[in-house]
Amino acid sequence: MSYGVRERLFAPDNRTxxxxxxxxxxxxxxxxxxxxxxxxxxxxxxxxxxxxxxAFNLLYGYTGLLSFGHAMFVAASGYTAAKVVQQLAxxxxxxxxxxxxxxxxVWLLALVLGTVSAGVLAVFIGYLSVQLEEIYFAMxxxxxxxxxxxxxxxxxxxxxxxAVGIGGGTFTNGSDGLTFRxxxxxxxxxxxxxxxxxxxxxxxxxxxxxxxxxMYALYRIVNSPFGTTCQAIRxxxxxxxxxxxxxxxxxxxxxxxxxxxxxxxxxxxVMLKTGILPADAFWTSSATPVxxxxxxxxxxxxxxxxxxxxxxxxxxxxxxxxxxEEFWEFSFGFLLLIVxxxxxxxxxxxxxxxxxxxxxxxxxxxxxxxxGVVALVQETIAGALRAAAEIVRGLxxxxxxxxxxx
Amino acid sequence: xxxxxxxxxxxxxxxxxxxxxRRGFLAAASTGATAAVAGCSxxxxxxxxxxxxxxxxxxxxxAQALGTASANAAEVAxxxxxxxxxxxGQDVEIEVRDHGDNPQAQVRSLAQEYGADVxxxxxxxxxxxxxxxxxxxxxxxxxxxxxxxxxxxxxDTETYGNYYESDSGKAAFTSNMFRTNxxxxxxxxxIAKFVQEEYGAMRVANLGPNxxxxxxxxxxxxxYSEGLGVDHEYxxxxxxELEAGDMTPQINSVLDADPDLVFTSFWAGDATTFISQATExxxxxxxxxxxxxxxxDPTVYKALGDTTPEGIHMSGWYWPTAYDNEHNQxxxxxxxxxxxxxxxxxxxxxxxxxxxWASIFMYKxxxxxxGSTNAxxxxxxxxxxxxxxxxxxxxxxxxxxxxxNAPTVLGETSFDADVPYDGAGLVDTRTYTLTRxxxxxxxxxxxxxxxx
Numbered sequence: 024m025s026y027g028v029r030e031r032l033f034a035p036d037n038r039t040x041x042x043x044x045x046x047x048x049x050x051x052x053x054x055x056x057x058x059x060x061x062x063x064x065x066x067x068x069x070x071x072x073x074x075x076x077x078a079f080n081l082l083y084g085y086t087g088l089l090s091f092g093h094a095m096f097v098a099a100s101g102y103t104a105a106k107v108v109q110q111l112a113x114x115x116x117x118x119x120x121x122x123x124x125x126x127x128x129v130w131l132l133a134l135v136l137g138t139v140s141a142g143v144l145a146v147f148i149g150y151l152s153v154q155l156e157e158i159y160f161a162m163x164x165x166x167x168x169x170x171x172x173x174x175x176x177x178x179x180x181x182x183x184x185x186a187v188g189i190g191g192g193t194f195t196n197g198s199d200g201l202t203f204r205x206x207x208x209x210x211x212x213x214x215x216x217x218x219x220x221x222x223x224x225x226x227x228x229x230x231x232x233x234x235x236x237x238m239y240a241l242y243r244i245v246n247s248p249f250g251t252t253c254q255a256i257r258x259x260x261x262x263x264x265x266x267x268x269x270x271x272x273x274x275x276x277x278x279x280x281x282x283x284x285x286x287x288x289x290x291x292x293v294m295l296k297t298g299i300l301p302a303d304a305f306w307t308s309s310a311t312p313v314x315x316x317x318x319x320x321x322x323x324x325x326x327x328x329x330x331x332x333x334x335x336x337x338x339x340x341x342x343x344x345x346x347x348e349e350f351w352e353f354s355f356g357f358l359l360l361i362v363x364x365x366x367x368x369x370x371x372x373x374x375x376x377x378x379x380x381x382x383x384x385x386x387x388x389x390x391x392x393x394x395g396v397v398a399l400v401q402e403t404i405a406g407a408l409r410a411a412a413e414i415v416r417g418l419x420x421x422x423x424x425x426x427x428x429x
Numbered sequence: 430x431x432x433x434x435x436x437x438x439x440x441x442x443x444x445x446x447x448x449x450x451r452r453g454f455l456a457a458a459s460t461g462a463t464a465a466v467a468g469c470s471x472x473x474x475x476x477x478x479x480x481x482x483x484x485x486x487x488x489x490x491x492a493q494a495l496g497t498a499s500a501n502a503a504e505v506a507x508x509x510x511x512x513x514x515x516x517x518g519q520d521v522e523i524e525v526r527d528h529g530d531n532p533q534a535q536v537r538s539l540a541q542e543y544g545a546d547v548x549x550x551x552x553x554x555x556x557x558x559x560x561x562x563x564x565x566x567x568x569x570x571x572x573x574x575x576x577x578x579x580x581x582x583x584x585d586t587e588t589y590g591n592y593y594e595s596d597s598g599k600a601a602f603t604s605n606m607f608r609t610n611x612x613x614x615x616x617x618x619x620i621a622k623f624v625q626e627e628y629g630a631m632r633v634a635n636l637g638p639n640x641x642x643x644x645x646x647x648x649x650x651x652x653y654s655e656g657l658g659v660d661h662e663y664x665x666x667x668x669x670e671l672e673a674g675d676m677t678p679q680i681n682s683v684l685d686a687d688p689d690l691v692f693t694s695f696w697a698g699d700a701t702t703f704i705s706q707a708t709e710x711x712x713x714x715x716x717x718x719x720x721x722x723x724x725x726d727p728t729v730y731k732a733l734g735d736t737t738p739e740g741i742h743m744s745g746w747y748w749p750t751a752y753d754n755e756h757n758q759x760x761x762x763x764x765x766x767x768x769x770x771x772x773x774x775x776x777x778x779x780x781x782x783x784x785x786w787a788s789i790f791m792y793k794x795x796x797x798x799x800g801s802t803n804a805x806x807x808x809x810x811x812x813x814x815x816x817x818x819x820x821x822x823x824x825x826x827x828x829x830x831x832x833x834n835a836p837t838v839l840g841e842t843s844f845d846a847d848v849p850y851d852g853a854g855l856v857d858t859r860t861y862t863l864t865r866x867x868x869x870x871x872x873x874x875x876x877x878x879x880x881x
Contacts, residue, residue, distance in 0.1 A: 060541050065534075191597050197640070201596060202561065202601075351530075
């Protein structure tokens with residue numbers, strides 16, 4: 024143990040955070056044994072998207088660069104992972120070397136190679152993209168991701184390989200994408216299916232490990248001098264440059280890290296879905312982490328995580344009602360509108376302010392007992408009503424002005 | 430923030446259909462009390478008093494009319510069965526959902542949350558193939574009623590390659606998936622055979638939607654034509670994008686090649702777009718005949734109104750007037766009764782109607798024969814089952830491929846057809862069926878699997 028771990032852990036500042044993370048960790052570990060099959064895989068998917076959105080937010084919330092093409096990293100990593108499972112692993116003879124643990128090795132190989140391929144893609148595309156800023160950055164990342172969509176959808180790689188005499192013209196298998204099965208693992212006398220929809224516990228636990236490691240790594244990155252530099256670039260690029268920061272280079276590095284972690288999430292997602300389709304590279308897929316981050320709150324580390332949970336579980340909720348499901352984009356858009364209009368820094372901002380409110384309630388309770396809390400509740404409600412009245416009055420005034428009644 | 434949602438999953442826990450391993454035991458033990466109270470038996474259990482059918486169809490976008498017609502047929506069949514006393518005295522319940530943005534999640538949700546005992550659906554070949562591992566892992570019987578790809582019912586991985594283990598495999602057979610509609614293999618054979626008999630070797634051009642299905646239809650048509658010994662000259666092949674608003678560049682390019690016959694594989698909204706734009710470009714006057722695989726649907730003809738050209742040949746998996754038997758009449762009567770006051774949908778079934786109606790009656794027979802809703806028992810009953818109530822005449826699910834030996838129907842477009850809407854329909858219909866060995870012989874050397 025390094026010096027002062029105990030002191031740091033139990034310092035008053037960190038105590039709530041440590042307790043919060045510990046409780047969350049225990050809940051997440053226990054979850055698959057309590058939840059049913061469907062909820063466990065939904066939770067696994069949510070955790071994967073949380074990593075994806077947090078990685079995306081490294082560029083957006085921390086560096087101020089809105090990428091509208093992050094699905095390309097999921098695609099690069101996903102196709103690589105699918106290729107590893109379908110072809111590379113059998114070709115390497117992993118089954119003969121590792122026996123019952125074969126699939127775990129395949130899983131690890133797919134995860135590592137998927138992450139690397141997304142990182143490599145980010146090196147090239149990042150270099151070109153970070154030369155631009157603001158809307159131009161969003162447009163160029165969108166263009167690259169749509170180019171990749173076309174490449175996999177038209178199976179251009181397959182055609183090129185065929186032209187040079189390799190294969191029969193299929194590589195990404197066009198619009199059908201690549202689908203695979205992940206079968207049985209036999210480890211220390213335990214038999215289980217790695218990706219089993221009926222009982223996804225095994226894959227969930229692997230997801231949890233990846234989630235934990237990725238989130239910890241990202242947390243360390245944003246809280247390092249590197250992360251602070253990112254925020255300096257977001258706040259004022261000219262000033263950051265004046266301070267001697269090579270903003271282009273720094274943005275490039277951030278882009279690569281963001282891409283690699285997105286790829287890590289992508290490899291997990293594709294193995295959970297046991298397949299990848301060109302649609303996973305389409306721009307609508309790039310919108311998912313954007314929406315999650317905006318809902319959750321881009322200016323807090325756990326914002327995208329809050330957004331991923333809100334997004335996935337709200338989507339699940341909507342699916343329960345055929346009428347809402349039929350117009351799910353509308354239902355979703357309406358929610359997004361509320362968040363953008365009324366929540367400062369998304370759901371996470373709301374949660375933070377609620378925590379602050381609880382702190383206030385606690386101190387009132389100490390001072391005045393239960394009466395103090397009641398008074399605070401009254402004040403809060405009155406404040407909310409005043410704010411709502413303000414909005415309605417504002418709207419009414421605007422409407423009157425528009426109609427020429429004023 | 431997830432805590433408040435966690436409680437909802439309880440009723441879908443456990444899995445009665447898979448052997449209980451250590452994990453399963455832990456999961457079951459920790460939810461035991463709640464599960465016992467809820468009387469839940471997980472997958473394959475459903476309730477106790479009702480038999481639940483889950484359906485997943487494309488109910489939005491380009492194929493909305495198509496998926497809706499399938500859902501309608503299934504719902505009418507369920508109603509009919511309930512009127513006649515249900516299955517084993519139990520009421521039948523059906524829930525049909527849209528593919529949405531994640532069809533696999535819908536399939537899982539219906540199996541694990543809704544508690545479906547058996548399932549039907551899927552309006553896309555691509556989604557079918559992508560969902561197969563999910564469906565396999567859920568283990569409950571799933572019958573495809575709307576999908577063309579022959580791969581999903583092709584078990585011969587040695588000859589055609591395993592779809593799940595390579596990028597060029599064509600055998601994707603999945604042990605708990607069945608299909609009641611004729612597939613692309615039947616369809617293209619029917620057209621190739623018709624052309625062989627009526628025209629012989631011609632200059633043929635292709636137009637199809639730009640995705641795997643369009644390419645596949647053209648490949649199979651060429652392979653069957655060659656197998657039938659017809660030496661066509663293939664002069665052009667164009668693929669407008671799926672849901673393309675403008676197909677005129679491709680139509681003109683095909684016209685420039687001066688074909689005698691045009692083979693197309695457009696369906697639903699794309700078939701409507703193609704026919705109206707090809708009419709404007711004068712395609713139907715310049716060529717001798719045009720063929721289409723699964724465009725023959727009341728919603729297409731209704732949308733086209735009086736612009737449908739007469740005398741071209743279109744096919745489908747079902748056409749209401751093509752079969753003369755009491756089961757078809759019962760189907761048509763029940764369908765008309767349900768939808769005659771509904772302005773939004775034609776009151777005759779669409780081209781997936783027959784296969785969807787048949788799938789529900791097939792499940793009824795299998796569940797009654799199995800005497801339970803146990804997934805494995807139903808699956809073994811389904812292998813080789815004959816669907817007596819099939820409106821297309823009795824069909825049998827082939828035990829080794831899980832494909833029904835269903836007929837495909839090809840007819841000539843005409844305004845004299847007996848249809849309850851303003852528009853064209855099919856007359857002079859012919860049906861085609863094909864056995865696996867015949868198909869294998871015809872496709873020999875093409876590398877394409879029969880899938881039947």
